[in-house]
Amino acid sequence: GYKLNLLDTERKWKEEWTKRSPFPVNESAKKKYVLSMFPYPSGSLHMGHVRVYTISDTLSRYYRMKGFNVIHPMGWDAFGLPAENAAIEHHISPNSWTKSNIEKMKHQFEYMNVHFDWDREIITCDPSYYKWSQYLFTQLFKKGLAYQADALVNWDPVDCTVLANEQVDSQGRSWRSGAVVEKKNLCQWFFKISDYSEQLLKDLESLPFWPEKVKKMQQNWIGKSKGLEIQFKTDKNYTLEVYTTRPETIFASAFLGLSKSHPLVQSQAEKHGDLSTFLESDDANNFGFKLPIVAYNPLTNASIPVYYAPYVVDEHGTGVVMGVPMHDLRDFNFATENGISFPSVNAVLPQNSETVNNETPYTGNGLMSEICGEYKGMKNKEAAKLMTKKLESLGIARFVTKYKLRDWLVSRQRFWGTPIPIVHCDNCGAVPVPEHELPVQLPELTDIYGKGSSPLANLESWVKTDCPQCKKPSRRETDTMDTFVDSSWYFFRFLDSKNNKLPFDPKKIEKDMPVDIYIGGIEHSILHLLYSRFFSKVMNDIGLWKNSNLKNEPFTRLITQGMVHGPTYVSQPTGRILKPDQVKKVSGKFVNIANPNDEVELCYFKMSKSKHNGVDPISTILRWGSDVTRAHLLFSAPVDGVLQWDSTGIVGAERWLLRLATCVENIQQMEQSSVSATSEMNDKTLELLEQTYDYMVACEKNYENIFSLNVIISDSMKLTNAIYNSLKDNASPKEALKTSAEVLVRCIAPIVPCVSSELWNHLGHKNSVYTNWPSMQKPSITKKRVSVPVQINGKWRLQLKISSDSLKEDLIMKTVLTHPDAQHWLKDKKIVRAIVKPKVVSLVVE
Ligand code: ANZ
Ligand code: ZN
Numbered sequence: 001g002y003k004l005n006l007l008d009t010e011r012k013w014k015e016e017w018t019k020r021s022p023f024p025v026n027e028s029a030k031k032k033y034v035l036s037m038f039p040y041p042s043g044s045l046h047m048g049h050v051r052v053y054t055i056s057d058t059l060s061r062y063y064r065m066k067g068f069n070v071i072h073p074m075g076w077d078a079f080g081l082p083a084e085n086a087a088i089e090h091h092i093s094p095n096s097w098t099k100s101n102i103e104k105m106k107h108q109f110e111y112m113n114v115h116f117d118w119d120r121e122i123i124t125c126d127p128s129y130y131k132w133s134q135y136l137f138t139q140l141f142k143k144g145l146a147y148q149a150d151a152l153v154n155w156d157p158v159d160c161t162v163l164a165n166e167q168v169d170s171q172g173r174s175w176r177s178g179a180v181v182e183k184k185n186l187c188q189w190f191f192k193i194s195d196y197s198e199q200l201l202k203d204l205e206s207l208p209f210w211p212e213k214v215k216k217m218q219q220n221w222i223g224k225s226k227g228l229e230i231q232f233k234t235d236k237n238y239t240l241e242v243y244t245t246r247p248e249t250i251f252a253s254a255f256l257g258l259s260k261s262h263p264l265v266q267s268q269a270e271k272h273g274d275l276s277t278f279l280e281s282d283d284a285n286n287f288g289f290k291l292p293i294v295a296y297n298p299l300t301n302a303s304i305p306v307y308y309a310p311y312v313v314d315e316h317g318t319g320v321v322m323g324v325p326m327h328d329l330r331d332f333n334f335a336t337e338n339g340i341s342f343p344s345v346n347a348v349l350p351q352n353s354e355t356v357n358n359e360t361p362y363t364g365n366g367l368m369s370e371i372c373g374e375y376k377g378m379k380n381k382e383a384a385k386l387m388t389k390k391l392e393s394l395g396i397a398r399f400v401t402k403y404k405l406r407d408w409l410v411s412r413q414r415f416w417g418t419p420i421p422i423v424h425c426d427n428c429g430a431v432p433v434p435e436h437e438l439p440v441q442l443p444e445l446t447d448i449y450g451k452g453s454s455p456l457a458n459l460e461s462w463v464k465t466d467c468p469q470c471k472k473p474s475r476r477e478t479d480t481m482d483t484f485v486d487s488s489w490y491f492f493r494f495l496d497s498k499n500n501k502l503p504f505d506p507k508k509i510e511k512d513m514p515v516d517i518y519i520g521g522i523e524h525s526i527l528h529l530l531y532s533r534f535f536s537k538v539m540n541d542i543g544l545w546k547n548s549n550l551k552n553e554p555f556t557r558l559i560t561q562g563m564v565h566g567p568t569y570v571s572q573p574t575g576r577i578l579k580p581d582q583v584k585k586v587s588g589k590f591v592n593i594a595n596p597n598d599e600v601e602l603c604y605f606k607m608s609k610s611k612h613n614g615v616d617p618i619s620t621i622l623r624w625g626s627d628v629t630r631a632h633l634l635f636s637a638p639v640d641g642v643l644q645w646d647s648t649g650i651v652g653a654e655r656w657l658l659r660l661a662t663c664v665e666n667i668q669q670m671e672q673s674s675v676s677a678t679s680e681m682n683d684k685t686l687e688l689l690e691q692t693y694d695y696m697v698a699c700e701k702n703y704e705n706i707f708s709l710n711v712i713i714s715d716s717m718k719l720t721n722a723i724y725n726s727l728k729d730n731a732s733p734k735e736a737l738k739t740s741a742e743v744l745v746r747c748i749a750p751i752v753p754c755v756s757s758e759l760w761n762h763l764g765h766k767n768s769v770y771t772n773w774p775s776m777q778k779p780s781i782t783k784k785r786v787s788v789p790v791q792i793n794g795k796w797r798l799q800l801k802i803s804s805d806s807l808k809e810d811l812i813m814k815t816v817l818t819h820p821d822a823q824h825w826l827k828d829k830k831i832v833r834a835i836v837k838p839k840v841v842s843l844v845v846e
Contacts, residue, residue, distance in 0.1 A: 004661035006625045006654070006755065013754040014113060022757065022768040023064045023115075031512050032068035034060045035491055035555075037520030037528075038075045038122070042082060043101040045108045047564040047607055047645060048521065050617040054630045055561060055639055055709065056519050057114040061750035062703045065773040071512060072115065073494040075122030076102050079130075079483045081167075084416040093444055094416045098125055111618055113626040113753055120497045124486035125416070129493065131439035132503035133486055134421040136535075138432035139542045141422070145192045148430060151409055155184035162186065162413040188411040189420055189479060193534045197222055197403040199551075200533055206550070209557035211640070214525045221526050223404025228388055229318060231396040232256060232295040232304075238264065240295055240306065243317025243402065247391070248384040249324040251372045254335055254342035256295050257288065257309030259319035264291065265308045275308070286311065288338045298396055299373070299387075309334055317402060325361060332361045345371050348380045408531065410482045415445065415455040417480030425467035425474040434468050440476065454478040487528060488535040491515055491554060492545070502544075509545050517706070518555040525560065559706055562641045565604035566613030572599045579612040604644040615645050627752035628654045634751060635713040639706055653713075657755050660720045664741055664759045666727050670734040683803050683815075685732040688722055689779040692740040695719050696774055699747040709751075716748050725820040738763065739776065746774040790816060791842040792825045800841070807838045816841055 016022075036056035039049055060072035076098075083094035090097075102123065109116070122129055140146040154163040158177035162184075167175045174181055193200075201222045204215045227245040234240060240256055258265050260279060268291055269276040278289050288307040295304050311330050312321045325335040325342040335342050348366045368375040368383045375383040391397030411420070419440045421433040433440055443462050445455070456462060457478040467474040489503070495512045496504035514536075520528075536554040539545035545552060569578040571592055583590045583600050590600035607614045621629050632653040637643040695715050702708040702715075723740055726732045742763055749756040749769045760769035786807070788800040798821050802812060813836055816822055829845040 002662055002665040004658060004665075004755070004758070006628060006657065009758045010113070010625045010627065010754045013757050014110070016757075017115075022753075022770045023061075023070075024067070024768075024771055026067065026069055029067055029069040031071060032060075032063040032517075033071040033495075033512055033515045034063065034517045035071075035073065035494070035515045035519070037518075037524060038077050038487070038490065039105070040080060040082070041076045041078055041098055041101040041105055043104055045105055045112070045617055047566075047615055047617050050112060050629070051564055051633055051643060052519055052521070052561050053109070053112065053114050054633050055559070055706075056517075057112075057116075058630070058634065058709065058750045059517060059519075059703070059706065060115070061753065061770065062773075065746070065749065065770050067772065071120075071495070072117055073120035073122075073497075074109070074116035074118065075120075075490060075494065075497075076124065077483065077487050077490075078102070078123050078125040079417045079480075079486055081414070081416070083125075084414060087416070087445075095125065095442075095444065099123075108618055111621045111626060113630075115753075120494045122490055122493055122497055124418075124483070124490065127439045127441055128500070130418040130486070132493065133418045133481065133489070134433070134438050134440060135435060135503060136489060136538075136542075137418075137481070137485070138421055138435070138438075140191060140538065141430075141432050143538075143541060145195065145538065145541075146189060146410075147192065148187055148189055150185045151188040151190075152183045153186050153188065155182045155186075157182055188409055189422075189477075189481075190407040191410055191534070193408045193531070194403065194405055196534055196537055197224070197405045198401075199537060200405075200530065201403075203533070203537075203551045203553055206553060207556075207558075210555075211558060211560055214522075214529070214558060214560060217525050218530060221405060221530065224401065225404075226399070226401050227317070228391065229398045229400050230298065230322070230391060232298060232322075234296070234306070235294045235303075238293070240264070240320050241318045242320045242322040243400070244322050246324070246327065246384070247387050247397070248368065248372070248375070248380045249327045249347045250297065250299055250322065250387070251369075251375075252326045252343050252345065252347035253297060253304060253322045253324050254331070255304055255323040255340050256306045257312045257321040257323050257331075257334065258291070258306065259312040259314045260308070260310070261314045262308075262319045264293070264306075268292075268308075279308070286334055286337045288334060290338075298391070298394075305340060307334075307338065307340075315406060316404060327361050327363060329361050329363070343371065345369060347372055408482075408484075408534075410485055411479040412482055413454040413478075414480055415442070417483060418486060419456065420477040420479050420481055422477040423465055423467055423474045424477060425470060425472060427472055428467055428469045430477075431467055431469050431474075437468065454480060456480070484527060484531050488531040489539075491518075491532070492539070504544070506544050506546070509539075510547070513545060513547065514550060514553060515555045517557045517559060519559040519561060522560040522562075529555070529558070559639060561639055562637060562643055563606055564643045564645055566607040566611070566615055566645050567647070568603045568605045568611050568613040570601045570603050572601055574598075577611050577613075604642075607645070615647065620647075620650070624650055624654060625754070627755045628657060631657065631713055631752055634709045636710070638708060638710050656713075656717050656720060657752065659724060660741075660744070661755070661759060663720060663723045663727060663737075664745070664762050667723075667734060667737045667741055668762060668764075670737070683785065683801065683806070684726065684729075685736045686779055687801060688726055688732055688740055689736055691719060691722055692743050693776055693778050696743050696747060696776055700773070703750065712747070713751065716744060719744050729818060729820065731818070743774045743776055745769065786839075788812060788838075789840055790822070791840070793844055797825050798822060809836045812836050812838075812841060816843075 034056055036052050060070045063070045078098050083098045086097045087094040137146055154168050156163050156174040156177055156179055158179035163174055163181060168181045169175060172181055201224055204218055225245055227243055228247045229241050229243050232240045269279055275289055288309045291306045291308060293306045295306050297304060323331040325332040326346050346362055346369050349369045350362060350364060350366045365380050368378045368380060370376055388399055419442060421438060421440045423431045423433060425431055443459060463476050463478060465474055465476050492504050492509055496508045499505055532554050536552045540552045569583045569590060571578055578592060578600060582593055584593050590602055592598040592600055605611050605613060632650045635653060698715055699712050702712045723737060726737060745756050745759045746769055757769050785801045785803045788802050789796055790798045790800060800815055802815055831843055831845050833844040835842040
């Protein structure tokens with residue numbers, strides 16, 4: 001029989017598309033900005049990349065067919081550590097390492113057959129891009145949104161360098177020197193994202209098309225809480241201010257807990273050696289250190305001890321906790337471990353029969369107890385309100401709103417990043433490099449080496465400059481920016497990537513922002529998205545993007561695609577992971593070849609070298625073709641689900657496409673009018689056309705829904721089978737089959753570009769399959785049809801649909817005998833008895 005050669009077809013169409021684009025152009029059409037997170041140019045695409053770019057490519061093709069002016073750009077998040085490490089290791093320039101990786105990966109994109117707007121390409125390590133990252137930095141600086149401050153950083157005392165968190169292993173040692181990493185206070189650059197905490201929190205509400213999960217993560221990260229700052233007098237000339245969200249529990253407070261860098265803790269540590277030794281010891285346990293000071297409860301005047309408490313964090317509230325063991329678990333544990341006595345009476349009592357015990361604190365709501373003076377008997381929330389008023393009027397408390405979100409530390413003491421465009425002048429302080437002198441360019445280096453500061457700091461010739469203001473000799477800032485800065489505004493630049501006057505033309509941005517669909521990994525749910533949202537809001541403040549009705553939110557819809565897991569062979573007795581070639585299948589079970597008694601379990605884990613479960617996408621594409629690979633990827637899981645890569649299952653996708661090709665071939669071979677005019681034949685045709693119509697409508701819905709791309713493929717397989725069966729039974733005329741096949745071929749064009757283009761041609765069309773989305777009249781059912789259930793040997797096996805004027809015994813029987821689903825039950829069987837009534841059929845077969 002006929003068999004389409006998938007790889008030849010693919011070659012043919014890829015070649016064709018290097019000459020002409022298959023897509024309709026309509027500049028005036030409505031825009032659709034489909035964006036997938038740009039990759040780090042590591043040198044090779046992995047399955048996760050292939051998954052995300054297949055999704056965005058599929059969607060962008062779908063919207064092109066729907067007549068949108070689709071924006072589907074691609075670029076490279078090209079600064080960062082791997083290039084710097086490769087450079088240090090091999091004495092090459094990080095620039096050429098990066099650029100050659102980009103070339104390799106572009107080539108791999110060609111294999112995948114993804115279509116990007118390469119004319120919009122961005123490379124973040126290119127001066128033409130980082131010039132504008134620097135420009136934006138200076139704009140933030142001028143607005144007071146970029147500032148310098150001391151911060152604790154990871155310090156490697158052997159290499160004398162600052163380390164990123166990722167360079168410190170779980171034992172707290174440097175990845176390079178192995179030295180125990182210290183914390184050191186160094187002057188660093190920050191972006192004042194905390195100014196935007198409330199806006200970043202509130203505007204999450206205007207994002208109905210973001211996953212709830214992601215919004216929740218952003219919310220928690222911003223960490224808004226409302227509470228009271230209450231002053232506690234002490235026996236020294238010193239007032240301690242606590243932050244609490246439960247002021248009404250003050251009646252049961254047993255101690256004050258101070259964080260490590262609280263000024264009182266620090267000044268005591270200077271005076272008392274045992275405290276400073278204590279502070280340097282391991283933080284992991286829950287032991288505190290009692291300070292020689294006593295505080296007074298402002299409402300009851302009771303004396304309470306003051307402790308350094310490791311569980312109190314520096315950067316939250318006031319760094320002082322009012323410890324209430326009866327109502328807070330952490331306070332309870334701390335008091336117990338440190339032998340702090342506490343009242344055994346609750347401040348808040350449960351209202352119902354819930355029992356109070358002294359083992360677990362009561363954290364719920366309730367009524368104020370007898371130790372709460374004038375508040376006794378009140379609901380705790382009411383008491384809290386009244387107390388807040390009272391303490392505020394006494395001038396010893398303040399109602400405040402706090403956020404956990406800290407300012408963004410953007411300084412990196414690394415070479416391969418965007419240089420921070422600041423000059424330090426003894427006269428003028430930190431001066432931004434004027435726009436006409438941007439970019440501050442990185443030198444071409446093949447030997448990167450830094451001790452104690454950024455490698456740039458060793459390049460005297462680079463560092464020395466004149467102050468842009470007073471022209472006196474000054475020094476350049478030698479820190480570079482966190483690469484998250486580069487990726488926080490790249491989606492703007494894509495819309496005007498060649499602009500050399502501005503980061504982008506605000507008019508273009510007004511027209512084409514926001515991104516309509518943003519697709520990427522869940523691992524970027526917090527920082528990247530938060531920083532991008534921050535930058536988008538800042539764009540408003542620096543006049544580059546006015547967008548009041550959408551609140552300057554950059555991404556209308558967010559899709560977080562699931563991970564790709566690979567087949568992993570775990571040896572059962574040892575738990576050791578075996579390589580695929582170390583196992584074999586024996587009667588349905590995997591065993592270790594070297595040790596055939598060991599059973600091996602097939603599990604799925606995130607693909608990684610150490611688990612020997614990586615699947616190389618390029619060799620998969622070379623073997624099966626990109627269409628089959630894409631179809632298999634999308635078919636295997638809903639977009640947001642974990643995808644268990646099953647290499648054996650890929651034949652299913654291939655079989656489907658080959659079957660579809662066979663159908664198209666057979667339809668083309670059919671005689672023009674092999675219409676058989678009996679009414680039951682027409683019913684089958686009608687049924688096929690109905691199915692085709694429903695299929696088309698469902699596809700549209702599933703493309704728009706995105707999460708159900710897998711359903712499109714299973715529906716397509718079903719329709720293919722229906723056409724196939726219809727052909728086999730010679731049940732429908734050519735025209736109907738052709739209509740059905742045409743709809744099918746066009747509906748899958750976003751997923752399998754080459755096969756659908758080939759079959760579209762084969763169906764006799766000269767234009768591109770992408771010219772438009774199929775449209776089809778809903779088949780009108782003129783004749784009423786009734787369901788006739790069929791019983792075989794006493795069991796209900798199928799339902800027939802028969803038009804009401806065909807409910808005659810012989811016609812019904814004929815329909816049963818030719819129905820494809822009946823074959824299974826009737827094949828090689830003899831019908832010994834048949835009862836055929838207009839509403840039911842009962843057969844006995846042997
Ligand atoms: C007394 C109290 C009683 C508290 C009680 C809770 C329950 P948010 O802001 O929502 O995280 N807290 C305050 N500052 C802290 C710090 N620097 N490190 C660790 N914990 C701190 O929660 C605020 C609550 O966390 C505050 O309310 C305080 O404990 C604690 F039954 O004060 B609470
Ligand atoms: Zn100066």
